[in-house]
Amino acid sequence: MWLPFIGLIIGIILGLLTEIRIPEEYSNYLSIAVLAAFDTLFGGIRAYLQNIYDEKVFVSGFFFNIILAASLAFLGVHLGVDLYLAAVFAFGVRLFQNIAVIRRILLTKWSTNKEKLEKR
Amino acid sequence: MDKKKVDISFTFIAAIIGFMIAVQFQSIQKPNERDTRDIWQLREALLKEKEIQSNLLKQIRLTEEKLAAYESKRKQSKEQALRDTLEELKSEAGLTEITGPGISLLIEPVIEDIKIGDYQTNVVSPELLQRLLNELNMYEARNIAIDGQRIINTTVIRDINSETKIDGHTIKNLPVEVKVLVSDQSTAEKLYNRMKVSKARDEFFIESLRLTIGKPESNITIPAYSNPIRIRYMEPAEEGGGS
Numbered sequence: 001m002w003l004p005f006i007g008l009i010i011g012i013i014l015g016l017l018t019e020i021r022i023p024e025e026y027s028n029y030l031s032i033a034v035l036a037a038f039d040t041l042f043g044g045i046r047a048y049l050q051n052i053y054d055e056k057v058f059v060s061g062f063f064f065n066i067i068l069a070a071s072l073a074f075l076g077v078h079l080g081v082d083l084y085l086a087a088v089f090a091f092g093v094r095l096f097q098n099i100a101v102i103r104r105i106l107l108t109k110w111s112t113n114k115e116k117l118e119k120r
Numbered sequence: 121m122d123k124k125k126v127d128i129s130f131t132f133i134a135a136i137i138g139f140m141i142a143v144q145f146q147s148i149q150k151p152n153e154r155d156t157r158d159i160w161q162l163r164e165a166l167l168k169e170k171e172i173q174s175n176l177l178k179q180i181r182l183t184e185e186k187l188a189a190y191e192s193k194r195k196q197s198k199e200q201a202l203r204d205t206l207e208e209l210k211s212e213a214g215l216t217e218i219t220g221p222g223i224s225l226l227i228e229p230v231i232e233d234i235k236i237g238d239y240q241t242n243v244v245s246p247e248l249l250q251r252l253l254n255e256l257n258m259y260e261a262r263n264i265a266i267d268g269q270r271i272i273n274t275t276v277i278r279d280i281n282s283e284t285k286i287d288g289h290t291i292k293n294l295p296v297e298v299k300v301l302v303s304d305q306s307t308a309e310k311l312y313n314r315m316k317v318s319k320a321r322d323e324f325f326i327e328s329l330r331l332t333i334g335k336p337e338s339n340i341t342i343p344a345y346s347n348p349i350r351i352r353y354m355e356p357a358e359e360g361g362g363s
Contacts, residue, residue, distance in 0.1 A: 003127045003130070003131045004127070004131050004133075005134070007132065007135040009138065011134065011136060011139040011140075012141060013142075014135075014138070014142070015139040015145075016146065019146065020143050020146070021147045022144075022147045027147050030143065030144045030147070031144055034140045037133070037136065037137045037140060038137065040133070041130075045130075058129060059129055062136075
């Protein structure tokens with residue numbers, strides 16, 4: 001279970017070491033891509049905890065969401081409508097929901113474990 | 121569920137997310153570098169920039185001096201003299217647009233003379249134009265243009281299929297404007313007075329045309345000769361002068 005955290009840290013270190021800097025015009029796209037990635041990640045964790053996890057859905061959803069979010073932002077820029085706000089809103093809401101579900105699942109697991117320990 | 125596979129895919133995605141976050145963090149953070157220099161350091165930096173500025177100004181001045189030197193050299197050189205001569209010859213041959221004092225004449229049909237049903241020529245005959253040109257040249261006209269067509273030494277005015285043509289340019293529509301350039305204002309006055317009393321007006325009137333002579337003007341522009349000048353029988357003279 002600790003492997004993903006190690007992956008995250010490796011990714012951050014890699015990103016900091018390579019010193020890649022994207023132009024300011026495109027930081028919008030990257031930020032929304034990050035949000036989409038977070039959404040997918042937490043969705044995956046929730047699915048895993050609920051035992052409905054599917055590898056294909058998770059990986060394809062990750063890339064598809066990122067691309068969709070970025071293209072939505074792109075379209076918004078060209079139409080003069082801040083469409084990326086729609087993506088931010090959708091992903092933000094889902095992020096909160098997913099985290100809430102994860103928290104509840106973890107809480108129930110924790111309390112049942114406690115009860116089991118007390119019963120012994 | 122394969123625990124290991126799940127872990128690997130999660131790790132992979134997490135690494136990508138970490139990378140993206142790091143890049144985003146860097147791109148947002150870097151521009152806001154805080155300036156922590158105190159006033160003396162700022163003064164030093166300003167001094168350095170001013171030095172650069174004065175150096176640049178010096179360079180500009182040097183380059184401009186050089187440019188001026190080249191310019192004056194060029195003016196004194198033979199090439200420039202040749203250029204001047206060429207320009208002079210060109211203007212003499214009528215290949216340049218020219219502006220100066222002169223008068224403009226207007227040839228128009230006599231409206232009172234037009235009879236209904238009568239055949240109206242609407243054409244200025246070449247002989248008439250030639251006579252007019254001769255007269256103008258007699259009175260020291262320098263450059264002449266008829267209907268915007270510059271008259272030069274080799275210009276022909278002739279009748280082709282009952283159309284009057286000046287070097288291939290057809291004079292069809294009356295009124296036709298004739299612009300005459302002279303050397304100075306007083307000559308223009310003289311030309312004006314002479315044209316007023318000249319026979320040319322009567323000659324034009326015989327052909328149902330009226331020649332209106334405009335007052336002398338100080339700025340009359342005559343266009344350049346537009347066709348290429350063909351030189352068939354001229355040859356360059358031998359250097360040293362044979363005969």
